Amino acid sequence: MTATVHTFPGKTTPSLDAMVQLVAADLNQVNAVILARMQSEVALIPELAGHLIAGGGKRMRPMLTLACARLLDYGGARHHKLAAAVEFIHTATLLHDDVVDGSGLRRGRRTANIIWGNPASVLVGDFLFSRAFELMVEDGSLKVLRILSRASNVIAEGEVNQLTAQRRIETSEDQYLDIIGAKTAALFAAACRIAAVVAEREDATEEALDAYGRNLGIAFQLVDDAIDYASDGATMGKDAGDDFRDGKVTLPVILAHARGDAAERTFWRDAMEGRRTSDADLAHATRLLETRGAMADTLDRARHYGQRAVDALGPFPAGKAKAALVEAVEFAIARAY
């Protein structure tokens, strides 16, 4: 089977529908675990956690665990608890991210830190993170614990790295790829890999699913970073231009800066260092990204990683699960169009 990433406008728009259908019954079980295990006698915990967990998330990462388990014909139920653990880790990082970035909008809703304050967001994040480890301990696989504790550590390291790179226009494409590989792709990779662990498959299967998740994660983040310059809050669910105003040096900026003339480079430095943050500056930035082909090439890079994700699925038999995983890649990229 040769699979191609279809991302051209005009074709049927790729969606997560196939994956949602594939894992619907399992996802109900995961949601039941999530709901049961985010409870606490301290009412603020389920209140705050529920705002984010119930608030329109796609459950992308737990769905990947479930879909990969289906790909391997896994017939057990261990992955429900572990997929919930993955979602808890993800939610904890979102809560802390919003504090770190001072964000006000996520998934089209006000962020928890705006409603309940930074202290509550930090601490409920810690609660969910440690609860994720309790779920893994209950499952009892040291291998899963190793994969997800490593991923969690890599994520935190990537977030600090991003903080260090913030407002530094000198950030290279390699550094940028290191950062998104850590802060986004590591958890995608781990979410997929643990399906091979519960299905007790050989190392090569673990590696293949890890590669699928990792490349999908990179594609996903590249598209996110492009969309930040091409959408408004309504379509993206977060404030457009957030990265621009926060001085986050993402790939579109790196490419436009590298290809720009002296005046453009000065503009980008000023912008990233916080001296050009108006709506007119953002509009100017968006034009430069277009004229320098930075948007198109960022999406081209995304397609490259998307194709690698699809090719990592090569060893697996065709079927509904594989088709759903391929379409998830197409969906990740098509969001930009």
Place this chain on the structure above:
Amino acid sequence: MTATVHTFPGKTTPSLDAMVQLVAADLNQVNAVILARMQSEVALIPELAGHLIAGGGKRMRPMLTLACARLLDYGGARHHKLAAAVEFIHTATLLHDDVVDGSGLRRGRRTANIIWGNPASVLVGDFLFSRAFELMVEDGSLKVLRILSRASNVIAEGEVNQLTAQRRIETSEDQYLDIIGAKTAALFAAACRIAAVVAEREDATEEALDAYGRNLGIAFQLVDDAIDYASDGATMGKDAGDDFRDGKVTLPVILAHARGDAAERTFWRDAMEGRRTSDADLAHATRLLETRGAMADTLDRARHYGQRAVDALGPFPAGKAKAALVEAVEFAIARAY
């Protein structure tokens, strides 16, 4: 052997010296693990973590693991990595606490959030927390993982509970004990209990060491909360009156409020709700704590838990390790004098 908590001024001042001597060689190993495992290519991580980890901490919790292991004549080395994990968990909670409280001074030094900002403190805390789990996974005991993931979750829950109780003068003594049992005593208990796990002792030994650590932790926190009204930044290493100004309803305040007349109750409500925060108000509060016997009785409660900690050691044979653990209790309480 009958052991008594000696806390009267005039006697030889109890110290941690006996414990430090007892575990000195082991602690060197633990410090080597800590130093090696807080490293990262992202320079900000060891820089920030080192500020707190190298910055005058007593290593109380890892020393408890080591001393309890000595009490059990444990001859292995597994506890070095696990004691480092305990210290990483503790350091992560300190980093997040200082963000939550907006603290400026800890152990007599400027806090990390003041020097590097809240975002870095949140994320390096996450790094250390996940690194702690990596260390536990390397050790490979699911029992230890269960104990420390549970303790971490209880700590986070206790911190959120404290946040909810903040500025609420109605907080009861029971609620307060729940909070400090979670935020402080849970990690003391876990640090001691894991020594019995690595030494492969029966459940009763685990329970006894857990009880020792838990009661010591409660005594320790009660004394801390009393000291906050009885010291200056120089002797305590943090800003005196912090709890008062933050509206933290600790036991001294609960007792003074319960025993106060109408005017005093109004004062305490105003103070906890943030309407009386001047130095004169703090001085007035301190006087009320004295006249109502709230300081004396908080320390009396601390001695009660200290005595329970000592009695939990009853089943263990006399010797250097037991003497050091008893003196640690005496030290925890004597800090108030």
